[in-house]
Amino acid sequence: MIHQATVQIRTAGRGTYSIDLAVRGVLAKSGLVRGVVHLFVQHTSCSLIITENADPDVRHDLETLAADWAPDGDPRYRHDLEGPDDMAAHARSVITHSSFSIPFSEGQMLLGTWQGLYLWEHRRTGHLRSLVITVMGDHQ
Amino acid sequence: MIHQATVQIRTAGRGTYSIDLAVRGVLAKSGLVRGVVHLFVQHTSCSLIITENADPDVRHDLETLAADWAPDGDPRYRHDLEGPDDMAAHARSVITHSSFSIPFSEGQMLLGTWQGLYLWEHRRTGHLRSLVITVMGDHQ
Amino acid sequence: MIHQATVQIRTAGRGTYSIDLAVRGVLAKSGLVRGVVHLFVQHTSCSLIITENADPDVRHDLETLAADWAPDGDPRYRHDLEGPDDMAAHARSVITHSSFSIPFSEGQMLLGTWQGLYLWEHRRTGHLRSLVITVMGDHQ
8 A cells, every 4th residue: 555745844954854753744644554664855956864863963974074075166067057055965965865765563663763864955045845755555 | 566677778888878768668557656666777887866857067067076986996996807997886886876766646756847867877888787667556 | 565574683893794695585485476675774873785796805995985985083073972983884874875675576686696785884893783674565
């Protein structure tokens, strides 16, 4: 059985935004008990990650490294129509994730204790982001 | 319900190759209306990405950055049996994707306006690449 | 139909550990013949990759590059509670994979000849890692 919903996430610019509650809400509504929840962002300048949920410094340090992986305003970029963070955002999206799935059982996601789900906004300005959540599973 | 097909993509060496049409074709044949389409490349020296589909400069700039992430002919590489692009190709595959899924509804992939699906060939010479497409979903 | 199992993998510190046999075992037990096998690690300091399975130098070279992508003990890190490899491990997890799926047909994973499935331990010391395997597919 398939249950599908789209959730809007408003970001306030570059940074990570917890989406655990949004995903849990759709999973609960599905009424399914065992399977996987699939997440998909409909954008190429933000992405999805699973990372440590206890110490916000982890997500701060990820931003530090992301500036090594894909710096803003690299003079080699040809694509800079929307500013110095435009191409950096596309590249950060490509090396992280537009899509992944989490298993669930007894209606609960099987996340480890320290795993949090985040939408990572890579643009400097705020955006409204669409997250498609598809629950696939059995009723018992 | 599951519908599965393998599609062959002929590449002409390093670069990105649009696979939207191939995926849409298999999805249409499945007759399924709601679920996810799963993509999988059966190789370790090419990969799959979702990125901006309007400006080819984006994919040019991704190549520029990929040369930072995993340079050809790095003197530290031990694995160079098939040339300077051999290990670079494996590494670029690992930090992008061998596999991901896209949700669909009413028989159409729920891609954002600017999202395109690409096979990224990381070897300098052309190859014949196998893409396994698995559609999982409901008939109504 | 859904079949789900959790497998424990004991690591001996940083490095790659083949999980092909563990995944094949769960797939065989499922009795399903066609669909996808979904893998998920319940941790933020190890990850999953698909890479070349013939020459161990490939995985050696991946470690070399990973030290460029996310060095141990970078002085810019704020998160270092568990030592110099703590933040490096989280970052390496984020740019590789906590989760992916492999298609199967006639009860066999559709892996390419050179594709191997690995758990990549990013911490220097050994850990017990939980891998959730979810088989989704049809009986015929």
